[in-house]
Amino acid sequence: MAEHSHKLIHAFGALAELGHEITNKNNFQETIRTSLHLISGALGIMRGSVARYSRFGHELNMLAIRGLGDDFPLSLSLCSEDERQFLSNGLNPIEISQAKVLPFFQVYDSSFERRSLELFVPLVVRDEIVGAIFLGEKASGDPYTNYEKEIICAMGHHIGVAIAQRNLMAEIERQAEQNRLLFDEMRSTYHDTVKAFAAAIDCKDKYTEGHSVRVGKFSEIIAAEMGWGNDEVEGAAVAGYLHDVGKLTVERKIINAPYRINAKESAELNKHPSVGFEILQPIHHPFTDVPLAAKYHHERLDGRGYPDGLFDREIPYIAKIVNLADSFDAMTTDRPYRARRGAKDVIEDLQRNAGRQFAPELVTAFLGGLLKELAGENREKRFRRLLGREYMETEGIRDKLRYTLNEMAPTTPMTYVAAAASVSELPIH
Amino acid sequence: MITTASTVDPVEPAAQRSIIFADGYLNKLSGERIEYECRRRLETGCRELELNFSNTEIVNSIGISILLGVIDTASDKGARIVFSEVNDETVELFEMLGLTKHVVIE
Numbered sequence: 234m235a236e237h238s239h240k241l242i243h244a245f246g247a248l249a250e251l252g253h254e255i256t257n258k259n260n261f262q263e264t265i266r267t268s269l270h271l272i273s274g275a276l277g278i279m280r281g282s283v284a285r286y287s288r289f290g291h292e293l294n295m296l297a298i299r300g301l302g303d304d305f306p307l308s309l310s311l312c313s314e315d316e317r318q319f320l321s322n323g324l325n326p327i328e329i330s331q332a333k334v335l336p337f338f339q340v341y342d343s344s345f346e347r348r349s350l351e352l353f354v355p356l357v358v359r360d361e362i363v364g365a366i367f368l369g370e371k372a373s374g375d376p377y378t379n380y381e382k383e384i385i386c387a388m389g390h391h392i393g394v395a396i397a398q399r400n401l402m403a404e405i406e407r408q409a410e411q412n413r414l415l416f417d418e419m420r421s422t423y424h425d426t427v428k429a430f431a432a433a434i435d436c437k438d439k440y441t442e443g444h445s446v447r448v449g450k451f452s453e454i455i456a457a458e459m460g461w462g463n464d465e466v467e468g469a470a471v472a473g474y475l476h477d478v479g480k481l482t483v484e485r486k487i488i489n490a491p492y493r494i495n496a497k498e499s500a501e502l503n504k505h506p507s508v509g510f511e512i513l514q515p516i517h518h519p520f521t522d523v524p525l526a527a528k529y530h531h532e533r534l535d536g537r538g539y540p541d542g543l544f545d546r547e548i549p550y551i552a553k554i555v556n557l558a559d560s561f562d563a564m565t566t567d568r569p570y571r572a573r574r575g576a577k578d579v580i581e582d583l584q585r586n587a588g589r590q591f592a593p594e595l596v597t598a599f600l601g602g603l604l605k606e607l608a609g610e611n612r613e614k615r616f617r618r619l620l621g622r623e624y625m626e627t628e629g630i631r632d633k634l635r636y637t638l639n640e641m642a643p644t645t646p647m648t649y650v651a652a653a654a655s656v657s658e659l660p661i662h
Numbered sequence: 663m664i665t666t667a668s669t670v671d672p673v674e675p676a677a678q679r680s681i682i683f684a685d686g687y688l689n690k691l692s693g694e695r696i697e698y699e700c701r702r703r704l705e706t707g708c709r710e711l712e713l714n715f716s717n718t719e720i721v722n723s724i725g726i727s728i729l730l731g732v733i734d735t736a737s738d739k740g741a742r743i744v745f746s747e748v749n750d751e752t753v754e755l756f757e758m759l760g761l762t763k764h765v766v767i768e
Contacts, residue, residue, distance in 0.1 A: 240758055247723035267691050267724065274723030277759030279730055299727070300734045372730055373760025 244384045247275030251388055255395045262296065264395055269297040272366065272388045276381050280348060280369035284309070285396050286362050291317065293365050296396075300369065301348045311337055320355040321362040326382045326389075327353045352377060354385055356393030363396045423519065424471075431474040434481060438488045444562055447619050449473035451558035451599075454615050458598035468520030469554055475523060476530045476555045479509030491569040506531055507540050522551040530555040533590040545592075553592045557583075557599060560590070565620055576627040584637050597642050604634040679710040681746075684718045688725035700732045704739045711736060712768075716747040726759060733764045744768055 251271045254264055269283050280300030284293035293309040311317050313336055329345050329352065332338045338345070338353075349370045356364040366389055371377065377385075431445035438444065452473030456466040480488060483505055487498045494502065509527030518524070529552035532538035534545045538556075564579045574582070580600065587593040605611040607630065617625050680703045687693045700711055713732070715721075721729070736743045743765040745756070756762050 239754070243723070243755065243758070250723065263691055270691070270724040270727035272723075273730060274726035274728075277726060277730065277761065279734055299731060371760055372733070372764060374763065375760070 241380075244275045244381075247271045248384065248387055248391075251391050255391050261395070261399050265392070266297045268388070268392045268395070269299055269366075272368070272385065272392075273299060275384065275388070276377075277372040278368050278370075279372055281350075282367045283364065283392060284367070285364045285400075286311070286356075288361075296364075301350075301367075305344055305348060306341065309337070309341055313337070317362060320365075321357050321360060323355075323357060325355075326368075326377070326385055327355070328377075329353050352382075352385070354389045356389055356396060358393045358397040361397075363393050363400065366392065420519070427471050427474045430478060434475075434477050437480060437483075437485055444566070445474055445477055447562045447566075448476055448555065448558045450615070450619055451561055452554050454602050455554045455558060455595055455599050458602040459595070464520075468522065469551060471518070471520055472523045472526035472551050472555050473558050475509070475513060476527050476559060477505065477509065478512050478527060479505030479507065481512075482508050489569075493570060503531070503539050522549055525549040526551040526555045528552070530559055532556065534592065535589045538590075550592075553595060557591050557595050561599070565624070573624075576624055576630050577633050580630075580633055580637050584641060587641060593641060597638060600634055600638055600641075604631065604638065607631050607634070678708060679712065680708045681712040681714055683714045683716070684725075686718065688718060688728055689720070689722045690724060693724060693728045697728045697731045697735075701735045704735055704741050708741060710742045710744065712744040712746050714746045715749070715752060718752070719749070721752050721755060726755070726761070729761060733761065737764065742766065 248271075251268055254267050254271070257264075259267075265283050269281060272278065273281055282295050282298040282301055282305075284295050286293055290308075291311050293311060295307045298305065298307075311320070316335055316337055319335070329338060329350055332353065333342065344350075345367075350367050351370055352366075352368040354366040354368065355362055356366065366385070368385070428446070431449060434445045435442050449470045450473070453466055453470035456469035461469070480502075483502055487494060487502055490498065506528050510524050513524035513527050516524075526549065528540070529538075529543065529548050532541065532543045532548045532552060533556075534548070534553075536542050536544040561579065561583070564574045564582060565576075567573050583591060583596045583600065587596040602611070603616050606614065606616050607625065682696060682699060682703075684696060687696055696713075700713075703711060711732070713729070718725075733743055744767075745761075745765050746768040748756070748767055753762075753767055756765075756767070
């Protein structure tokens with residue numbers, strides 16, 4: 234009786250350790266190896282193994298093995314559906330010597346006999362076989378008692394749950410990876426579609442070829458310079474690409490008029506932000522502000538913009554970004570009725586209209602980005618690709634930018650006073 | 663030859679009789695190192711392996727499993743296993759689980 238209690242306490246200790254091992258987030262292989270040690274050590278079992286069931290190959294693949302020798306098969310096939318069904322009926326130890334009527338035990342009989350395997354324990358979780366434990370003879374040489382089989386079942390249940398959890402995690406990881414690939418594919422398709430739209434919009438206006446694409450890229454630069462995250466920067470780019478989508482419904486002769494258009498034509502043209510909103514609104518964009526950027530990219534901080542004459546805080550921020558990018562591109566490209574404006578002139582315009590048309594912090598960020606590239610602090614050549622080398626090498630442009638930024642935000646590090654060789658180098662106006 | 667599991671020279675040939683100190687390694691997965699070392703010695707000609715438990719207060723289920731692995735290997739090689747300086751409680755555990763049928767307790 235005392236020995237029986239002693240055995241029970243020892244086995245319960247192993248069971249407690251097994252529970253602790255399974256719930257700890259250890260390496261799965263180590264968990265299974267430890268589990269096999271615990272089950273062997275709890276009852277003094279000479280040898281054994283733990284296998285995971287693969288429902289794809291209908292195989293029991295060994296995860297941990299002890300004392301079964303190099304010639305013991307590492308993968309055991311469970312071919313028969315009836316047999317699989319039988320084994321998944323419940324977690325009950327099967328005495329191998331009594332189970333030789335089943336094909337599985339006939340096929341592997343010699344391997345089992347060679348290493349004196351006595352028990353086969355199917356690991357069943359939610360009526361599905363997830364693995365099996367093979368157990369050899371006991372060190373005492375005694376047969377397994379019923380209470381020992383119950384302990385084995387309890388431990389087997391823990392091990393089965395660990396394997397099922399691992400299978401579930403592997404499945405989740407596989408699905409997550411598939412979702413990620415699908416998402417990347419959809420994202421790529423979305424961007425290609427956006428770019429195709431931008432190209433379609435730009436085709437309509439032969440004088441502003443590439444305008445939408447450039448506004449997209451300038452918007453991207455502004456958002457990046459504002460320190461936005463990758464997704465937001467991407468959203469700003471898309472908003473820029475699509476801001477003029479409403480122009481698709483405006484007559485080509487108005488868009489391409491080589492003169493200043495009259496009031497009626499202007500009214501027609503000025504509908505394009507609202508039309509753009511109507512086109513973009515029903516689409517489920519990954520970036521929610523895209524339709525708003527199209528609708529409000531001609532609004533001004535001073536309320537003199539269109540279509541709704543909104544003031545400063547009433548204007549969605551993304552629209553302020555696209556407005557700046559749109560205006561900058563309009564000023565720096567040739568139009569049918571005027572040539573592109575010089576770099577210094579454009580910088581002055583942006584400064585003059587900061588707080589009127591443009592959000593001042595956006596102008597500061599944008600010009601700061603331009604200065605960084607000119608000073609070699611940013612080697613991506615984002616502006617150079619869009620404006621051309623000649624434009625970027627306008628004489629005195631760097632000093633002009635430093636001076637402008639200093640005037641716009643004299644108390645912040647964005648002023649680049651420190652970046653100038655000395656304050657005396659700044660141009661005096 | 664006397665060694666602990668942590669101070670093993672992997673190239674040194676084993677003597678006919680070796681002593682390995684179980685220490686505190688036995689009760690963790692890292693105790694497999696002791697089993698590995700015992701197997702190495704048995705495979706290189708050792709015919710009597712002494713496992714010394716003088717610094718081992720208790721042996722848990724992992725420890726038992728590792729010792730069973732050593733016993734199994736020794737049995738295959740026809741070698742003798744001796745457990746020395748084992749405390750009474752651990753001897754009782756070894757008897758209960760049938761290890762004493764395979765080893766000599768000194």
